[in-house]
Amino acid sequence: xxxxxxxxxxxxxxxxxVHHMIEHSDSAIxxxxxxxxxxxxxxxDLLPPSRVKLIVGDIADAVLxxxxxxxxxxxxxxxxxxHNDNSLHDPGVFVRTNVIGTFExxxxxxRHDVRxxxxxxxxxxGDLALxxxxxxxxxxxxxxxxxxxxxxxxxxxxxxxxxxxxxxxxTLSNCSNNYGPFQHVEKFIPRQITNVLTGAKPKxxxxxxxxxxxxxxxxxxxxxQRIVEQGQxxxxxxxxxxxxxxxxxxxxxxxxxxGEAEDAFDHVIDRPGHDLRYAIDSTILRSExxxxxxxxxxESGLSQTIDWYSNHRTWxxxxxxxxxxxxxxxxxxxxxAT
Numbered sequence: 585x586x587x588x589x590x591x592x593x594x595x596x597x598x599x600x601x602v603h604h605m606i607e608h609s610d611s612a613i614x615x616x617x618x619x620x621x622x623x624x625x626x627x628x629d630l631l632p633p634s635r636v637k638l639i640v641g642d643i644a645d646a647v648l649x650x651x652x653x654x655x656x657x658x659x660x661x662x663x664x665x666x667h668n669d670n671s672l673h674d675p676g677v678f679v680r681t682n683v684i685g686t687f688e689x690x691x692x693x694x695r696h697d698v699r700x701x702x703x704x705x706x707x708x709x710g711d712l713a714l715x716x717x718x719x720x721x722x723x724x725x726x727x728x729x730x731x732x733x734x735x736x737x738x739x740x741x742x743x744x745x746x747x748x749x750x751x752x753x754x755t756l757s758n759c760s761n762n763y764g765p766f767q768h769v770e771k772f773i774p775r776q777i778t779n780v781l782t783g784a785k786p787k788x789x790x791x792x793x794x795x796x797x798x799x800x801x802x803x804x805x806x807x808x809q810r811i812v813e814q815g816q817x818x819x820x821x822x823x824x825x826x827x828x829x830x831x832x833x834x835x836x837x838x839x840x841x842x843g844e845a846e847d848a849f850d851h852v853i854d855r856p857g858h859d860l861r862y863a864i865d866s867t868i869l870r871s872e873x874x875x876x877x878x879x880x881x882x883e884s885g886l887s888q889t890i891d892w893y894s895n896h897r898t899w900x901x902x903x904x905x906x907x908x909x910x911x912x913x914x915x916x917x918x919x920x921a922t
Contacts, residue, residue: 586609586611586612586657586658587611587612587614587655587656587657587658588605588611588612588613588614588656588657588658588659588660589613589614589616589652589653589655589656589658589659589660590602590613590614590615590616590660590662591616591617591643591659591660591661591662591663591685591689592616592617592623592643592661592662592663592664593613593615593616593617593638593662594615594617594619594623594624594625594627594628594638595617595622595623595662595663595768596622596762596766596767596768596771596801597662597703597762597801597804597805598615598617598662598663599615599624599627599628599766600764600765600766600801600802600804600805601660601662601804601805601808601809602615602628602631602636603630603631603805604802604805604806604809605805605809606631606632606635606636608806608809609809611635612635612636613635613636613637614636614637614638614639614652614655614656615628615636615637615638615639616639616641616643616648616649616652616663617638617639617640617641617663618640618641618642618643618663618681619640621768621903621906622666622768622770624766624768624899625638626898626899627766627899639652642681642685643661643663643681643685643686643688643689644680644681644684644685644688645688646688646691646692649688649689649692650691650692650695650696652692653689653692653693653695653696653698654692654695654696654698656698657698657699658698658699658700658701658812659689659692659693659698659699659700659701660701660703660808660812661686661689661700661701661702661703662703663681663685664681664682664703664736664739665677665678665681665682665732665735666705666732670732671730671731671732671735672730672731672855672856673914675731675735678731678732678735679731679735681735682732682735682736682738682739683735683738683739683742686702686739686742686743687742690742690743690746690752690754693752693754694746694750694752697752697753698753699753699754699812700743700752700753700754700755701754701755701756701757701808701811701812701815702739702740702743702754702755702756702757703757703759703808704736704739704740704756704757704758704759705733705736705758705759706720706758706759706760706761706797706822706824706862706864707728707729707730707732707733707736707859707862708726708728708733708736708737708740708758709724709725709726709727709728709758709862710726710727710728710729710733710859711729711859711860711861711862712860712861712862712863713860713861714793714795714860714861716861718863719797719824719863719864719865720758720822720862720863720864720865721822721865721867721868722819722820722821722822722868726740726741729859730859740756740758740820743756744756744818744820747817747818748818752817753817754817754818755811755812755815755816755817755818755819755820755821756819756820756821757807757808757811757820757821757822757823757869758820758821758822758823758864759799759804759807759822759823759824759864760796760797760798760799760823760824760825760827760862760863760864761796761797761798761799761862762798762799762800762801762804763798763799763800763801763885763886763889764800764801764802764885764888764889764892765801765889765892765896766801766899767801768903768907769900769903769904769907770907770910770911772796772831772834773834773838773886773889774889774893774900775787775907776834776835776838776839776849777838777842777889777890777893778893778900778904780838780839780842780844781842781893781894781897782904784908785848785849785850786835786838786839786848786849786850787849787850787851787852787911788831788832788835788849788850788851788852789831789851789852789853789854789855789858790851790853790854790858791832791851792830792831792832792835792851793830793831793832793860794830794831794858794859794860794861795828795829795830795831795860795861795862795863796828796829796830796831796834796861796862797824797825797826797827797828797862797863797864798825798827798828798829798834798882798885799823799824799825799827799877799879800825800877800878800879800885800888800889802878802879803823803825803877803878803879804823806875806877806878807821807823807869807875807877808823810869810873810874810875811869811873814873815873821866821868821869821873822864822865822866822868822869823864823866823869824863824864824865824866825866825877825879825880826866826877826880827882828861828863829882834882834886835849837882837883837886838886838890841883841886841887841890842890
């Protein structure tokens with residue numbers, strides 16, 4: 585039985601990975617999570633306490649991290665501040681968690697010779713033109729455009745440096761935009777779904793032509809499992825499910841699936857530096873490690889996601905009003921700045 589330390593395992597992508605590993609392995613898992621607003625204890629309710637343990641703590645806490653890493657065989661590092669809007673208003677916390685936190689983990693795995701996998705994002709590559717036929721690959725130069733993506737790029741480079749300079753056993757993955765169960769309502773897809781469920785009009789930044797490469801979070805989880813088990817140390821793997829679709833089309837699908845008119849939304853002022861298009865080429869992951877996504881039809885994935893939020897109102901309702909108030913304040917600040 586592998587002893588796996590999952591950082592950020594009470595957040596959206598991390599907790600889905602934990603659920604996946606409980607279902608598809610016999611691993612014992614320790615979750616290290618700071619339990620910020622983005623984490624939710626209810627996401628852990630159905631996990632077996634005999635196999636999953638939660639430690640509330642900060643990945644930037646060197647003493648705690650060293651103690652935990654020394655007791656595990658593998659570290660899978662999901663923990664990150666990840667919301668672009670928040671990074672524009674408070675970038676300091678992104679530097680502390682995404683850069684300093686990753687540094688502390690790297691030093692601990694170096695001391696204790698522990699396998700390390702680092703979760704990153706396609707946003708480190710910047711964006712592509714809407715009419716560009718190219719997609720991001722493992723050799724695409726980094727060109728981050730926000731405090732969030734720049735701190736994730738920094739953490740990626742730290743991992744690569746620790747592999748080359750100190751010989752740690754580490755892999756990296758950069759994934760496209762995730763959606764699915766347990767995602768905080770501040771994010772695009774659950775925000776639209778929960779707006780409809782609460783009788784509020786969904787909100788769309790700008791003209792909605794920004795393209796994202798969508799992947800169901802459970803497909804991300806299976807890809808990470810494959811990389812941890814079979815990936816070559818020092819290699820980067822891009823995870824994507826060929827799910828390119830612009831924000832307006834995604835919102836229209838959600839509205840149609842929920843029985844609403846496809847134009848029943850409001851446009852709001854676009855956020856600064858909003859990337860135009862992300863697109864992932866996951867050929868290496870598929871050809872070298874034999875991974876394939878399960879959710880290849882975004883409509884079926886969105887339908888499943890809508891059902892989950894409809895059936896789990898007690899999970900997201902407590903934070904909904906606070907999230908919308910924060911968005912309203914940020915929108916006012918953006919309007920005043922322009």
